[in-house]
Amino acid sequence: MDAQSAPAGRVKPVGRGAKVCAAVLAATLDELAEVGYANLTVEAVAQRAGVHKTTVYRRWKDRETLVVDALTEHVAADLPIPDTGDVASDLRELARLLVTHLTVTHLGVAATMFSDAGRLPEIADVRRRFFADRFRRAAPLVTRAVERGQLPEGTDPALLLKSLIAPIYLRLLVTCEPLDDATADHAAAITLAAARAGVFRAHDAHGQSETH
Amino acid sequence: MDAQSAPAGRVKPVGRGAKVCAAVLAATLDELAEVGYANLTVEAVAQRAGVHKTTVYRRWKDRETLVVDALTEHVAADLPIPDTGDVASDLRELARLLVTHLTVTHLGVAATMFSDAGRLPEIADVRRRFFADRFRRAAPLVTRAVERGQLPEGTDPALLLKSLIAPIYLRLLVTCEPLDDATADHAAAITLAAARAGVFRAHDAHGQSETH
Structure with a gap:
């Protein structure tokens, strides 16, 4: 996804x-x-941002488009890809x-992406773009x-x-x-063992290699 | 969990x-x-069950207790544990x-357990009991x-x-x-490779062996 592009139909501020x-x-x-x-309301968002509710509605027609935009911004924030050799x-x-990202930085946001809000087609789409983008960025670690x-x-x-x-x-x-470092290390150990055994070779994957 | 026990405070029917x-x-x-x-309403549940709304409210004080009871019933339904040798x-x-269970039988129920409803302490508790029970029942496959x-x-x-x-x-x-059979086979291949490499030996798990 191009983080520079404004959502269609809205003017870039x-x-x-x-x-x-x-x-x-x-x-x-x-x-x-x-x-x-x-439980999110436009009123509470406006109050927290220190603006009037009508200011929010001038830019976002409803709660849904506001949440989609906020999550899209969130997706644009990047995680570094380790390269230790x-x-x-x-x-x-x-x-x-990832553990730090999910627990410390953005726990509530993660919860939202995978909550009832995930049923909104727009948020499901944000999620798909998020993971396609993440996997593409992290692929060099594997290659x-x-x-x-x-x-x-x-x-x-x-x-x-x-x-x-x-x-x-x-x-x-x-x-x-x-979630803690032990969770992360355990996940890495499972994946490394499976990778070494050839489980992730594309031709062994029986059509599981598509990203969505 | 004991499937025979009625939830506390309600009479077993x-x-x-x-x-x-x-x-x-x-x-x-x-x-x-x-x-x-x-989007679940007691009215729609009553209509679907062919009873009056007041009949539902006579047994369940609100939507939340009704959903908790329904999920608890669902948890009691068992899955067979394979034993092929x-x-x-x-x-x-x-x-x-599991794939069949999640996709064919109870897709919407699974979605509920992991949606906003999962934030209700009662439903989070149902979920924890569900997995503790599932892991206990399936453990003989591993032993x-x-x-x-x-x-x-x-x-x-x-x-x-x-x-x-x-x-x-x-x-x-x-x-x-x-989700399909290839998803299941791929998950099994990852786990088997990691298991053979000793990744799931309890003393290698760095405190990850508690169930919740």
Whole structure:
């Protein structure tokens, strides 16, 4: 996704307008984190951003478009891709960054992306673009490991990366267990063992290599 | 969890009352599957069950307790645990049963358990009991494999089973990709490779062996 492109049908803000816009989007993320999508109101967002409700409605026709814009901004924020020279450290580091991202930085936002709000077609689309973008950015971690001979030829980056994040999201969204560095290291160990055994080679994947 | 025990504070139904109760709980699951928790109304549940709204309110004080009871009933429904004599087939079969369970049988119910409704403490509790129960029931699949020498001594059943289900829930809840037998087989292959490499031995797990 191009972080520079404004959503269709809305004018890209500049100057004072841009500051108001940024404040409203940040307030929306904060509200999402605090009360969740179901309880989010435009009034509370406006109050938090220090603007009048009508200022919000002038730019966003409803709560849904506001939330979609806020999540799109969030998606544009990047995570660094580790490059330590060793695939085991790289995977542990990447998994630890995800854990930190989900727990410290954006817990409520993550909860929103995977809550009832995820049923909105626009938010499901934000989510798909998010992961396609993440996997594309992180792919060099895998291809470099293959080039160094640390992983089998033909290892599919997206398959491997999904395996890496799966145990982390399981604890966050399904079993409701805490996330910590041990969670990340365990996820990295599972994925590395499977990768070395050739489980993520594209031709072994039986059509699982599409990103969505 | 004991499927025989009635929720505290409610009388266990018998006779005609039991039939009405079962019809209402089934209607609640169907409504959850169709419209989701956010849009579920007691009125629609009553209509679907063929009873008057007041009949529902006589047994359940509100929408929340009704949903909790319906999900608890759902949890009591069991999945068979494969026992083919080979751990690879057992894991594939168990993963395929989960895929079928999530996609064909109870897609909407799964969506509810992991949606905004999951923020209700009662539903989060139902979820924790569900997984503790599932892992306990499926543990013999792992211990039998260890006894047969197909997996390393000390393999932790809950750790292994979480790894097995993680890629399936990732596709269901996070990346929004379709679930099929290939999804299940891929999850089984990842888990088997990691298990053989000793990743799920309890002493290697750095405190990840608690169930919640």
